Amino acid sequence: MLKKILFGLLHSAGYYFRYTSVLHHPSKKVMAGSQLLYFGEEERAFLEQSAASFNYSIDYSLGYRQKEQYLVRLQQAVLLGNSGAVVQEGRVVVESVFDVSRLAKSPAFKTPALLLPRYKKGLYTSILHLPWARNNNYHWFFDCLPRLYFVLQAVQEPIRIIMRRDLPAYQLQTLQFILADYPQAQVVFIGKHEKWEVEEFILPSFLSNAQSGFLPQSVNQWLRHKIWSGYGVQPSGNKRRIYISRANAQTRRVLNESELLPVLAKYGFEVVRAEELSYQQQVQLFFEAEAIVAPHGAGLTNLLFSEQCKVLEFHPANLIKTHYFLLCKGLGFDYTAVVGSVGDKQENYKVDVQQVEKWLEKV
Incomplete structure (x- = not known):
């Protein structure tokens, strides 16, 4: 009692x-x-690198099952x-x-x-x-x-x-x-x-799943079309190249961004700070994007609303997260990761600008 x-x-x-x-x-x-995802050799190598950065508490290199x-x-x-x-x-x-x-x-x-x-x-x-x-x-x-x-x-x-x-x-x-x-x-x-x-x-x-933006195709298409329709997203015929900056954020900033920006500009990339846009503007922007470069962060959630694009994501070497790799896997987008230096207490880090330019040349 x-x-x-x-x-x-x-x-x-x-x-x-x-x-x-x-x-x-x-x-x-x-x-x-449930559904099993299968990965190529390069994808498994990235997932293994991510798992190692988390001391293997999450290891999708061994296989990924959609619940x-x-x-x-x-x-x-x-x-x-x-x-x-x-x-x-x-x-x-x-x-x-x-x-x-x-x-x-x-x-x-x-x-x-x-x-x-x-x-x-x-x-x-x-x-x-x-x-x-x-x-x-x-x-x-x-x-x-x-x-x-x-x-x-x-x-x-x-x-x-x-x-x-x-x-x-x-x-x-x-x-x-x-x-x-x-x-x-x-x-x-x-x-x-x-x-x-x-x-x-x-x-x-x-x-x-944890650290995963993967959704079954029927669900992600339903969600994308509902949001596109709700915000009145329209094809503009203008395909854009976007760099999502975290310069104003407290964490996960690219410390050598000033070296990176001129290289991105040479390849037609415009700098965007998502926090300065309304949500409708963010959805329209990502819908029009043909290529997106960004450090890991919540702004990349809007990849869900891209019609089709290539993605380059930056990570600090000690914290490599798989959220947007798996989102791109579900959407069929071309995804590449650049792993930078070890992050500091705020997860800020540097990236290899030459490595980024090699990807830009391919795009």
């Missing part, structure tokens, strides 16, 4: 330290099977407004927070916070994923929005999508683009300090 009272007090404070899984839930409906996609229909599920996690019988459903490692890292499960209970009748779902996607376009477009694909295909009955009122403008806007053709879906807003117990909840699986 004492343990039950203790758990009740902890749960009323929004603190859940146990988790459960719904992978074998009787209502689980597989929407698409199966599924929907699980839960009864009397609780959704936490401070994180988007789903709770059943006092335990966090690990598939609602991506995986165990993110569950362990999330401050939403380490910091008690009063969450006021609300009971809601009807059918609900959610793609909230906090704090990861609070204002991060990478996590929004790869961890969140793709989860709606199978929900909207499979569910014809009225369904409410639980989101937060403090969504950044581009997130609310692109969510509306996605839902425009699905009259059965309606967005409802949960407060940061609320938890909703809903009569029925459809839990959609995450489609993405």
Whole structure:
């Protein structure tokens, strides 16, 4: 009895330290099977280099499996407004927070916070994923929005999508683009300090893997066309060459960018700082790009909206990330990496300008 009272007090404070899984839930409906990706020799060498920089905690050089996609229909599920996690019988459903490692890292499960209970009748779902996607376009477009694909295909009955009122403008806007053709879906807003117990909840699986922008072709084409259409993207006949600068960023800056810029200009590249553009302008810009050079960073998320382009990405030698290599793999884009010097505490580093120019000559 004492343990039950203790758990009740902890749960009323929004603190859940146990988790459960719904992978074998009787209502689980597989929407698409798993998929293996195969890599060439140069691709495997890059993936091995990346794995070594992470002490092999993630090693896609040994093989990459796109997870199966599924929907699980839960009864009397609780959704936490401070994180988007789903709770059943006092335990966090690990598939609602991506995986165990993110569950362990999330401050939403380490910091008690009063969450006021609300009971809601009807059918609900959610793609909230906090704090990861609070204002991060990478996590929004790869961890969140793709989860709606199978929900909207499979569910014809009225369904409410639980989101937060403090969504950044581009997130609310692109969510509306996605839902425009699905009259059965309606967005409802949960407060940061609320938890909703809903009569029925459809839990959609995450489609993405860690450090990967790879999406199944049907999903990435659906997402691309929805965003293109929503923003009114039009072919201009003007193919552009773009360098995405992080000169104003606090981390992952190219320290010898001043040496690099004249070389890029010689090959027709214009310098762009994504933070200076509206999201519609970013999508239109990437749609028109035939070649993109950039240090690793969230700005490369917009590769998702390129019609077709060649990509050169910079990495510090001690932190080589595979997000956009795998995104390009899914889109069929030509991808090359340049690995620079070892990064400092802010992950700033230098790149070999001659190595960059060799790639530019080929382009």
